Amino acid sequence: MTPRPRRRGAMRSQQRLLFWAFLVPGLVYLVGIRLAPAAITLFLGFTDWNLVRNPVPRFVGLQNYLNIVEDGPFLAAMGRSVLFSLLATTIELVLGFAIALFMSREMRGRTPLRAVLLMPMVITPAVVGLIWYVLFHNAIGPLNWALSLLGIPAVDWLGDPVLAFLAVLMTDIWHWTPFMFLLSLSALQTVPGELYEAAEVDGASPWQSFRLITLPMVREALIVACILRGIEAFEIFAEPFVMTGGGPGRATETVSLHIYKSAFTFFDMGFAGAQIAVCVILVGALYSVYLRHVRYD
Template sequence: MSTTSLPSQAAFEPASRASGAALGDDRLWRWLTFSPALGLMVLLTALPLANLFVSSFQDILWSGGQAVRSNAGLAHYAALPSDALFRAGLSNTFVFALSAVSGQMVLGLLLALLCSKVTRGRVLYRAIFILPILIPGIVIGAIWKLMLNFDFGLVNQTLGLIGIAPHDWLGASETALLSVVLVDIWHWTPFCFLLFLAGIESLPQDVFEAARIDGATAWQEFRFVTLPLLVPTLIVTFAFRLVLAFKVFDEVYLLTSGGPGTSTEVVSFTLYQRFFTEDRIGYGSAMSVAVIFIVSLLLVVALSARKRSDAVA
């Protein structure tokens, strides 16, 4: 009776060593190919941030075309809470960001739901809906400044046809920020629309078929099926738009320049004034670091909410 001898463990060692060597070479190759992009990212991101952080502790003056730096300690950071313009800019930025992003998400979700139900001409509708996002910010500012003009603007001309007196939308403190919010909603709703439409089209259809078989109405299907499945997309879209809305500058600069008074003063415009109008580089750097810290906190909260939603799902 013959017996079959089993291969010893030593027979597998050369193959395992060869596999490990190949894996090590593959990792080395990945790092070598990734290192130029990593170096460029460090050069363009980490170094400017480090320079900004260092500058926030210094007073910087210009003499003979050279920057003369002196230590300021924590003086710039200590002055931030008492800066009325910074407080107004931060407050207006929060109001602007929350109002604009909320409006964009509601309208974007509504348009995405409507477009997902369309069977004919869907490409045409998509092209029409995304047109505002393709227009440069400076053009949008010029268009809406003309439309909201007190004397000959299209908005006041239209309201005059139904007997409503003209209003100085951009020159009155009670409507200036609202006008900028509405312009931003018009501009960035297509961004939310595209993300929501992609999210809706990627949802599993068997869940909707089961809901219809169970007799769910359109509202019940949206509330108990579509909306819960879209929570991750909603959180990511909200985080993206909140960060971008927090950096708004061009629309405010072109429409109101922060006025009247401080009614449309946003933190990006305040930074512009500190850096380029007043030439207070050290103080502007401290203000920038504070804004980056606030935006980072918002991102952490959004990512934590995304992880919780994934865990629940």
């Protein structure tokens, strides 16, 4: 008969083996896919490594970061991304919250309609960019075809700097308004119905109920939604890459697309690494605001 301590030891060994069997794949992903590339990128930011000129990285200290201050295209791309993020987040919040208010009412077919409204959110960004590239195409696009039926000349949506920026903005709004709708609807469903009943008894108008009950109850959730969506909008890459390639000129060149071109068009890996580090710091500062709201809520 096997002694009990030996049996317990064997069970503990099996538990440890099972523990590491589940842990190792996650560690490999975390180190190999997340931490290692991040560390290499941070290191490259302190080097002069152009794949065409310098086969080996050369340490230059903070020179790349000093060059960023004088890099007009990068600063312009940064400002463009900030503007895009503010516009996209604001419009998506207003539309998403308005749709959530409408869909929170009792109505026939509400469940399938919600599923339809959420469909754009599950499509990958590259596919979304391709869909809207076809829609905005000046020769074969359905939008210009519809305009031709009204006797309106074709519009070069992706060839005009202002229209191209608006086209990418419209694409992002279509893609991510469902995200704001989903978060807004979730927040609205947490508001107790008794509050509205009490307000109605007290003679409050619908606008007063909205202003004094709905908005205060969902405000924190909407702030968190705006922070999350703002970060994602600032990092937008796939849609402008597929639709315009950053053009015409640099009209739709976001900071992510600018960094991509620095690394894989001009092969300036060191300068691209420094740009990534600056963007990570800015996004991290915004993300810290999000964590503060989550912690205090």
